[in-house]
Amino acid sequence: MKPHFYFLALLLLLLTQTLPAWAQPTPADATLTLRQPADTQLTLYNAQDRAMYRGKASAQPAQVDTRAWPAGLYYLHTGTGRTSQRHQLQIQH
Numbered sequence: 001m002k003p004h005f006y007f008l009a010l011l012l013l014l015l016t017q018t019l020p021a022w023a024q025p026t027p028a029d030a031t032l033t034l035r036q037p038a039d040t041q042l043t044l045y046n047a048q049d050r051a052m053y054r055g056k057a058s059a060q061p062a063q064v065d066t067r068a069w070p071a072g073l074y075y076l077h078t079g080t081g082r083t084s085q086r087h088q089l090q091i092q093h
Contacts, residue, residue, distance in 0.1 A: 023076060027092035034062040036078055043077045044089075046070075066091050 022035040034042055036057035044053040044064065052074065053064050069091050076087045 023087065023089055027090035028066050029091070029093055030065070030067045032064040032066050032089070032091075034064060034076070036062075037080070039080065041077075041079045045075045045077065047073050047075075067093075 024033050024035075026032075032044075034055075034057070036042060038058055040057040042053070042055045042057055042062060043051055046052050046069070052069060055062050071091050071093050074089045074091060076089055078085050078087070
């Protein structure tokens with residue numbers, strides 16, 4: 001394979017780890033859209049480690065109403081049973 005393919009693959013990997021396209025928009029105001037593979041467990045925690053949302057991904061993106069949530073940092077935990085990831089998100093009103 002050509003070297004530019006490896007560079008693009010690495011760049012894509014880095015971008016998806018630091019700027020997750022599956023949680024939009026960030027920062028969120030009224031609604032946060034979560035896109036994950038089907039059957040992925042989704043849990044959003046606030047900064048005090050309180051679960052604010054729990055769900056399971058399906059073919060359709062999850063729409064999370066964040067209007068009543070205080071502005072600040074939140075943490076999305078995703079898992080499929082074999083793997084889990086944690087991503088930081090921001091709510092800003």
